[in-house]
Amino acid sequence: MKRIxxxxxNRGLGLELTRQYLERGDTVFAATRQPDSATDLHQLHTQYAxxxxxxQLDVTNEASIEAARQVVAGATESLDILINNAGIFPGAGPEDPAKQNLGGLTAATALTFLNVNAVGPLLVAQAFLELLKAANKARIISLSSGQGSLTWKASGEPYHYSASKAALNMYMRALAAEVGTYGVISVLVDPGWVQTRMGGDTAALPPADSARGIVRLTDQLHAExxxxxxxxQGQPVPW
Structure with a gap:
């Protein structure tokens, strides 16, 4: 049994990952900014209490991250897997800024995306590192995007989203160099174009398929x- x-x-790929890990008997700490209103998670809780x-966790709030760490540390002595899934995409939700095209770019919007998609995951990994180090061969999985690949980037918008994922890639690449000395494996995963509120209804990939691939990939990771x-699907993505 893994502790994840x-x-x-509370939604999309994060919810599907939660469901699949629960179905196989793992223990999941499902983090969201507003757990009281996370209806789907509460339904899962009735089945997997x-x-x-x-x-409760807001990845942009350091006090919230520390409070979450204390709650998790009170329930378990170690974590096997951390999945940095929380993120925002232009206009995907009512709280997600939409201005991503040239002529409408602002510094405030840029910082919002960087805080949520890049800095937040790094701070979460830092906060939970001691619990990860206490496990055997723990993994940090940070969900990135092909939009964060400099090689693959061939369009203008979304500027801030793409830059935030490129920043996430650098943060987690740097993190890997350090946590690897403790036996922790940190990788970045492009989940594909998934049929979620972020990916939209026209996306090609059902959340269950992407989640299943991520779970399989995580189980099979090696130190190298x-x-x-x-x-x-485990195929290399160019930086």
Missing amino acids: LITGA DHLHLI ENGSFVTW
Whole structure:
């Protein structure tokens, strides 16, 4: 049985990852900014009350991250997997800034995306590192995007989203160099174009397929893959 912390677990891919880990008998700490209103998580909790813990966590708030760490540390002595899933995309939700095209760019919007998509995951990984180090061969999985690949980038918008994912890639590449000395494996994963509120209804990939691939990939990681950037199917993504 694995102990897993998933950020942004209340919807989309985070919710599907939570469901699949619960179905196989793992314990999941499902983190979301507003757990009281996370209807789907509460429904899962009625079925998996002994294995699902709802955690309040805002990845942009350091006090919230520390409070979440204390709650998780009070429930377990170690974490096997951290999945940095929480993120925003232009206009994907009512709270997600939409201005991403040239002529409408602002510094405030840029910082919002960087805080949520790049800095937040790094601070979460830092806060939970001691719990990860206490496990055997723990993994940090940070969900990136092909939009964050300099090689693949061939369009203008979304400027801030793409830059935030490129920043996430650098943060987690740097993190991997350090945590690898503790036996922790940190990788970046492009989950594909998924049928979620972020990906839209026209996306090609059902959340269940992407989640299944990420779960399989996480289980099969080896130390030499630390610091890599791959697709949900395990194929290399160019930086």
